[in-house]
Every structure is written in C-alpha cells, then in structure tokens.
Amino acid sequence: MDMFIKVVRYNYTNFKGRARRNEYWMFVLITTVISLGALVIDGVLFPEQRLISNLYSLAIVVPSIAVGARRLHDTGKSGWWQLLYILVIIGWIPLIIFLAKDSDIGDNEYGASEKYPDTNDSDDDFMLGEEE
Numbered sequence: 075m076d077m078f079i080k081v082v083r084y085n086y087t088n089f090k091g092r093a094r095r096n097e098y099w100m101f102v103l104i105t106t107v108i109s110l111g112a113l114v115i116d117g118v119l120f121p122e123q124r125l126i127s128n129l130y131s132l133a134i135v136v137p138s139i140a141v142g143a144r145r146l147h148d149t150g151k152s153g154w155w156q157l158l159y160i161l162v163i164i165g166w167i168p169l170i171i172f173l174a175k176d177s178d179i180g181d182n183e184y185g186a187s188e189k190y191p192d193t194n195d196s197d198d199d200f201m202l203g204e205e206e
Contacts, residue, residue, distance in 0.1 A: 078104040081141045082134075089153060091185045093144035094177060101141050105134055142173070147184035149175045 077100035081093075112127035120126070143153025151172055158165030177189045 075100075075104060077101055081137050085140060085144070086137050087140055089140050089143045090147075091144055092148035092177070092182075092188065093141050094148060094189055095145070095174070098141055098145040098173060101137075105138065144184075145173055147182075148177045148187075149173075150178045150182050150184075 077097045081097065081101045085093075109127060109130060112130045113124065116124045116126050139153075139156065142156050146153050146155050149172055155169065155172060158169040177187055179190045180187055
C-alpha cells in the first residue's frame, strides 16, 4: 500500500527518474483491486452505469502512465515504449517483458539506480602516483 501512496501522492505526474519493480507492480496490483471494488460498488449502487469505476479510472490514468514511464526508465528504455499498449497482444508481450525485467545496474541516462547504488563507486579510480 505504501508504494501505491508513494505513486499517487508524491509522484502523480512525475515522468522523470526511475521506479523499481516493486513500486510498479504493487501499484498495478492495488489499482486492480480498487478497480474491482469500484465495479462491485457500481453494480450495487448504480446498476445502469459505472460512475465510481469511471471516475477512479479517470483519476488514475496519469499516475499509471507516469509510473510506467519511470519503470521503463529503470530498465534503460524510454517511456514512449508504452505506446506498445496500442498493439493488442503483439505489443503487450514485449512491454510486459520490459516491465518485469530487473533494474539496470548502476546509473543510466534517467538517473541513479536505487537497487544498485554503489555499483558506479569504485576504489580503483585513484590516479597513478596517488596513494590511497
């Protein structure tokens, strides 16, 4: 639940940086559970229309795209790869593979790695003639 709150409250429209697998997939899981709950409530309160689930879907579309872009950044891909969602089934397969892939080791063009923060640090970076 903390990851969902982190995405919705602090990173609602943040398309920069990186999101680890845990952040992305917990957001997807909790969003799915809330959507199913909203559908049940709609079925009970508004049998003819889906008012609550439609409002929830509308409210969550921007953070969904943002966390997806940050997750792709963590694997070294551009957030524009999310356009593969348009290609039904054919586009979903590589996109799911990209989203499930482990984080890039070290820094990449989208920022520092939270999972591997010390990978770029090396004790071998002193110059010749210098002492440690």
